Amino acid sequence: MEASGARALITPAMEARRGVWGPPRASAPVERYDIRVWAIAAYWPETPPRLYWDDAYARATRWRGVVAPQDFNPFGWPVDGRGETESPAGFSQPGVPSINGGQSDEYGVPIRPGDWITERSRLRGWDHRRTRMGPTVFVTTEVVWLNQRGEFVRRRLSVNIRYHADEAPEQEAPP
């Protein structure tokens, strides 16, 4: 019962995409404004570190200019592709709850104004087990970013949790 319930959460699209890198996509060039807005939101309501918005200050650091916070996302606000509902990993299923289980980032060189980022992603794999929410699958997606010089910027492993609900969850993710 448990295994069959979890197996139903593994879609043919997931099987087909497991381990396969998707096509690259490029961000728009990063503006100084983008970094400043991100930093303000990240530190709200306090003033963010000057490293993220004060170029005169940042030039005096070893970064030699403004850099983005490590978790900055240059892929927000795409002109095309808005309203897409299908996950690039292929695990969207109508009626199946899907929650963000967490992420683990490895960082390389920082993002600077003028940089643009190329992203590639793949569905790395999944585990399944019964949790107090019911049969549950933990899907790991890997996303790698390089900048326009081919330098490593970030690798993110994200875990998406999907389950057949036996009962309403009390937590965002099972321990």
Next chain:
Amino acid sequence: MSYRVTFDEVRVGQEIPPWSRTTALMHWNRYAAANDEFVPFHMEDEAGVEAGGRGAFGMGNLRHTYLVNAVRDWAGDEAEIREVGCQYRAFNYRGDTLTCSGRVVETSVEAGRQGPVGLVRLELVVTNQDGTVASPGHALVALPLTREAALANAAHGDRL
């Protein structure tokens, strides 16, 4: 030089200063705008209930951001944050106070581009005002060994 700490000042068991925010729509909406993360359950109570919560709830990504901030504020602007990760284990509701804490669990030295570099592994956690663990996490930070080494490394760019 804007390191707040160098490797020789770090000890296993040492705690980093707590970093807190009491979150509400003002925080979530700003983050949604920056991250293009307009998801109904982060904005509307009804959608939050449909998603299994008591009402609208905050972004997991914002918790991750707060952990990055906590590590940056502890280590200083010139420190090299190499890893940050966390799990999401509890909803963040409007009015919750999230506190990021951290403790040094391991230190080591590696060869860097300009000489030895100290690596500091941190165990992180985000708790709410009830003491509930909302997000266990971790980080890895690279630091110059000493203040003198930090000054010597000041001109050497993106990687220590």
